[in-house]
Amino acid sequence: MKRILLVEDDLSLINGLSFAVKKHGYLLDVAHTIDETDRLWQNGKYDLVILDVSLPDGSGFDICKSIRQTSKVPIMFLTAMDEETNIIMGLDIGGDDYITKPFKLAIFMSRINALLRRSDNFNQADTELSSSGIRVRLLKSEVYKNNKLVELTASEYKLLCLFMQNPDQVLSPEQILNRLWDCDENYIDNNSLTVYIRRLRTKIEDDPGNPKRIVTVRRMGYKWITED
Template sequence: MKYILLVEDDLSLISGLSFAVKKAGYGLDIAHTKSEADEIWEDGKYDLVILDVSLPDGSGFDICKSIREISKVPIMFLTARDEETDVIMGLDIGGDDYITKPFKLAVFISRINALIRRSDNFNQADVELSSGGITIQLLKREVYKNNEKIDLTANEYKLLCLLMENSGQVLSPEQILGKLWDCNEDYVDSNTLTVYIRRLRTKIEDNPGKPERIVTVRRMGYKWNSVE
């Protein structure tokens, strides 16, 4: 059985979510505050963490940052805060999905299923990706360029993995967004993707102004080109 940690302080919402999650076949632990979450969190104990952003004693963003220091467990933000800056911040610090209230329980469970399924597929992948002088140590979530470690945000890392796993294939913006983020398209759209591509290029390209690894294919999308 897969286990989920839900960090939420709205008692009326917890009741409905608990019923839906357990009916879907998942085990569930609930924390009402950041301190409760810190007490029961254990790396390897959960298959998914669902975080409300606003908590009585802190922020779901802070919990996410702490978890990301030691774990790659999927993280979903569940919140009434739907500002673009909040969505992008949640994704940048390591969130995998961002769903805003109100929402339909069927959509909520579908998002849970998708996150856990993608996590299972990722864990079955090879332990290393290497192409064009870039090496990804998947188990450590570390990236090296010509044997020198480079720092990436969580979403830059996921984007790089996706491109390198599909080396030589053109991926449309819709394909990339669909595989990496399940968030509201009003916020995580092709313009947001362009920002992530530009950031990633500044870190892995020899000349970001003339990229050779992440190539733009006009009117089609992006392609990883193995540079030897």
């Protein structure tokens, strides 16, 4: 059975979420603070972490950063803050999805199921991707360019893996957003994706101004070019 860690301090919300999660057959542990989260995380193994952004003793962003130092477990943010900058920051530091309060339980559960399904598919993939001088060691989440380690954010890493798993195929912005983040395009839109693409190019391209690996296909999207 899948085990989920919920970090939330709103007792009325916890009751409803706990009922829905358990009804769908998942095991659930609940933490109300960062300290409780640290204790549960050290003592348990989880398939998904759900983080409220605002907590009594800090921020869910801090928990996410700490978890990402040692784990690639899927992370979903629960937030009443719907500003684009907060959502992009949550995704950029390692979050995989977000949902803004208030929300419907059916939508909440569908997002959970999607995250767990994508995680299972990812874990069943090959242990290594290699193309055009870039190598990704999936089990260790390490990226090498010409055998030199490259430091990527979680969002950049997911983007790179998506491109390399779909070589020489044009991916539209909508396809990329839906497959990586399941995001409402009002927040993570084409302009935001352009920023992520530009950041990734600066780290993996020899000449970011004249990219040879991730190329733009005008009016269609982006494509990973294989040169091997």
